[in-house]
Amino acid sequence: MEFDEERVALYETILDELSPPDGEAVSSAHFEKELELENAYQAIEDLIRLGELEIVNTNCGHVRVRLQKPVPSSTPSTRLEDFSENTVWLAYIVSGSSPRQRRAQRLFQNFEVGEEHLANISHTDSLAQVPGLEDVWCEEVKGLSTEYAILRKEYVFEQADDPWP
Structure with missing residues (x-):
């Protein structure tokens, strides 16, 4: 995996699009077609390898992914506000x-x-x-x-x- 500035920016764009976490899966096609991100699929594969994303479903050559874990949020509905324990x-x-x-x-x-x-x-x-x-x-x-x-x-x-x- 190459961690050049372009790839890191792509990681951040993908992760920002999936935040705040709500458990909804997003298709890799969304990143490639709607957001017009080049090399989105390779970046998604990297984020799966690194444990940031998880695959929810696969179909027609695309994968549906979501954040592997939720992140602390300021919304009152979030029960997991502090990840420092556990x-x-x-x-x-x-x-x-x-x-x-x-x-x-x-x-x-x-x-x-x-x-x-x-x-x-x-x-x-x-x-x-x-x-x-x-x-x-x-x-x-x-x-x-x-x-x-x-x-x-x-x-x-x-x-x-x-x-x-």
């Missing part, structure tokens, strides 16, 4: 060819242990923070196929939590 670091390796293909997913209480885990299983040197995304770190895994080591802060939902207002 957060962990999610470490995983994701395929460069298929954004949904993950392996070695583990949860860790702190960043350093998650980074060490990824270094041990993927021979990564040091993760770099993804520009424009808070609490997401990435490095390309050296090997025969293209893979990425991802370490991101993740909210762990409890049974009573309603992620979508």
Whole structure:
């Protein structure tokens, strides 16, 4: 994944279009056709790999995506206003060819242990923070196929939590 200024701006445009989160899925066609964003599909795939978006449905060559997790909102209907509790670091390796293909997913209480885990299983040197995304770190895994080591802060939902207002 290349994190040049153009790609980061594309990430921000896509994420802004999906915020504030309401749980509604948006088609990738919306970004390509209605917003006329070039390379929108590749940016959406990157955001799926990085864990920012989740696929809700696929049809006719397009995917419907939504934010993978809600963000704190000022609206009174949002029950999850503070994500500082119940957060962990999610470490995983994701395929460069298929954004949904993950392996070695583990949860860790702190960043350093998650980074060490990824270094041990993927021979990564040091993760770099993804520009424009808070609490997401990435490095390309050296090997025969293209893979990425991802370490991101993740909210762990409890049974009573309603992620979508």
